[in-house]
Amino acid sequence: MSMPQPEGASRTHGGIEPPVGLLAELTHRCPLQCPYCSNPLALVRRSEELSTAEWKRVFDEAAELGVLQLHLSGGEPTARPDLEELIAHARSRELYCNLITAGVGISEARLDALVAAGLEHVQVSIQDVDPEGCDRIAGYPDALRKKLAFARAVRARGLPLTVNAVVHRHNLDRLERMIELALELGADRIEVAHVQYYGWALANRAALLPTRAQLERSLAVVERARRELEGRLVIDFVIPDYYARRPKPCMNGWGRAVITVSPDGRVMPCHAAHVIPGLVFANVRDEPLARIWYESEAFNRFRGTAWMKEPCRSCPRREIDFGGCRCQAMLLAGDPEATDPACELSPEHARILALAEAESQAPPPPFLYRTLAAGRAPREPAPAA
Amino acid sequence: MILDEACVVAPKPGVRLRFDPVRGRHVLLAPERVLFPCPTTVEILERIPPGGTTIARLVDGLAQEYDAARETIAEDVLALLGQLAKDRLIRVEREDRDVDAAA
Ligand code: SF4
Ligand code: SF4
Numbered sequence: 108m109s110m111p112q113p114e115g116a117s118r119t120h121g122g123i124e125p126p127v128g129l130l131a132e133l134t135h136r137c138p139l140q141c142p143y144c145s146n147p148l149a150l151v152r153r154s155e156e157l158s159t160a161e162w163k164r165v166f167d168e169a170a171e172l173g174v175l176q177l178h179l180s181g182g183e184p185t186a187r188p189d190l191e192e193l194i195a196h197a198r199s200r201e202l203y204c205n206l207i208t209a210g211v212g213i214s215e216a217r218l219d220a221l222v223a224a225g226l227e228h229v230q231v232s233i234q235d236v237d238p239e240g241c242d243r244i245a246g247y248p249d250a251l252r253k254k255l256a257f258a259r260a261v262r263a264r265g266l267p268l269t270v271n272a273v274v275h276r277h278n279l280d281r282l283e284r285m286i287e288l289a290l291e292l293g294a295d296r297i298e299v300a301h302v303q304y305y306g307w308a309l310a311n312r313a314a315l316l317p318t319r320a321q322l323e324r325s326l327a328v329v330e331r332a333r334r335e336l337e338g339r340l341v342i343d344f345v346i347p348d349y350y351a352r353r354p355k356p357c358m359n360g361w362g363r364a365v366i367t368v369s370p371d372g373r374v375m376p377c378h379a380a381h382v383i384p385g386l387v388f389a390n391v392r393d394e395p396l397a398r399i400w401y402e403s404e405a406f407n408r409f410r411g412t413a414w415m416k417e418p419c420r421s422c423p424r425r426e427i428d429f430g431g432c433r434c435q436a437m438l439l440a441g442d443p444e445a446t447d448p449a450c451e452l453s454p455e456h457a458r459i460l461a462l463a464e465a466e467s468q469a470p471p472p473p474f475l476y477r478t479l480a481a482g483r484a485p486r487e488p489a490p491a492a
Numbered sequence: 493m494i495l496d497e498a499c500v501v502a503p504k505p506g507v508r509l510r511f512d513p514v515r516g517r518h519v520l521l522a523p524e525r526v527l528f529p530c531p532t533t534v535e536i537l538e539r540i541p542p543g544g545t546t547i548a549r550l551v552d553g554l555a556q557e558y559d560a561a562r563e564t565i566a567e568d569v570l571a572l573l574g575q576l577a578k579d580r581l582i583r584v585e586r587e588d589r590d591v592d593a594a595a
Contacts, residue, residue: 125514125515127526128526171514172514173512173514173515175512175519175521175526176521176526201510203508203521205523205524227505227506227508227521227523228506228523228524265505266505266506267504267505267506267523269523269524295523295580296523296524341580343524
């Protein structure tokens with residue numbers, strides 16, 4: 108009936124396909140302080156954010172480039188008072204509008220305005236099913252009750268809902284209840300994502316990594332729930348890289364499917380790409396999006412397979428997982444061209460696995476909460492390896 | 493679920509078919525998914541009105557338009573809509589009861 112990729116896209120540029128998705132990090136402001144936030148430690152300030160007119164131009168350029176889906180994210184995208192205006196504009200360019208939100212502090216009237224503007228799908232994060240656990244992770248009082256009320260309001264308006272559950276050592280044992288909660292809320296999907304260790308999460312890794320036993324239990328829980336809830340709830344599952352045998356096909360390949368724009372207009376192949384030294388990210392304030400996608404050095408740097416080293420270079424999976432994540436290769440192996448250490452074939456794999464086992468079994472250190480000040484304060488370098 | 497011609501099919505909120513001038517083809521947009529439907533799928537999706545319609549009526553319309561044997565068309569349409577329903581891309585209701593919760 109359908110295929111994942113169009114056969115022979117009509118206007119390719121030297122074999123490079125246009126992106127299908129744009130991740131718009133509208134702001135880094137967020138009332139929550141999750142210690143696993145994927146934002147960079149150096150958060151962009153409000154005064155540096157793109158203006159309404161600039162975002163609209165980005166959406167125009169994205170539509171012309173071939174972007175089909177817009178993921179409105181952050182930080183907390185509803186912190187932008189112009190969100191409804193941006194959604195209406197994106198819809199006028201036929202972009203599919205997906206909102207990725209923490210779901211606190213959004214009134215029903217605001218939600219009505221977002222829906223009226225053309226919002227099509229909502230992903231709301233749930234930090235934990237235990238109210239205290241939720242508040243402790245979010246660093247925000249009474250977060251769970253607000254999130255649930257918001258999720259119900261979304262469903263009451265007929266919009267499809269996805270629950271985003273980020274899991275780690277402090278909440279993984281309550282995974283069954285998270286899945287039940289998603290079902291009870293009327294969600295179509297739950298995304299159970301083990302923390303990915305970039306940005307704040309990397310700084311908090313020792314506090315977040317689950318043990319191997321916890322992970323194995325969670326795999327069994329997901330497998331059983333998938334069988335039992337088939338046709339009622341879709342369960343997407345992201346395993347933790349550190350215990351993986353094969354890496355994730357990060358971003359479906361560098362510069363292949365998704366283009367990311369940071370709150371201050373930097374254009375990146377993924378939201379963590381700034382960890383790779385020497386990559387220069389063009390800004391939508393200076394250059395058109397299409398030129399950045401097709402021609403910039405940063406986007407072409409890891410396209411295809413020519414940049415690969417062994418064991419990826421001659422591996423039959425090189426076009427399946429693209430050698431894993433470039434940022435993780437940088438962070439864990441110190442080389443962005445290396446095989447992602449999540450892969451068993453990486454020479455770094457055993458060391459990473461041992462590190463995960465050691466950290467996850469030691470008592471958890473306190474969280475470094477995500478705040479503008481904490482991210483800019485002088486601190487120990489991130490525990491990269 | 494097994495579909496029959498008495499089933500009512502309707503568009504699903506959050507799922508949108510559009511033509512993409514950049515790729516020169518139709519795309520079906522859904523939560524976290526982009527699909528590139530074949531021309532037959534596009535034709536059938538375009539024939540589903542906002543308020544829904546029975547599969548029998550869809551088959552009638554196609555049989556008339558293409559001057560083809562009704563049974564052949566019915567078979568293809570049922571298979572295709574069954575797949576779309578399974579992929580959560582359309583809603584399926586029965587005339588005698590409410591929207592299928594899973595659709
Ligand atoms: S992960 Fe937490 S802190 Fe980061 S943007 Fe999402 S809700 Fe805010
Ligand atoms: S060696 Fe490279 S291409 Fe092969 S599975 Fe590992 S990461 Fe993927």
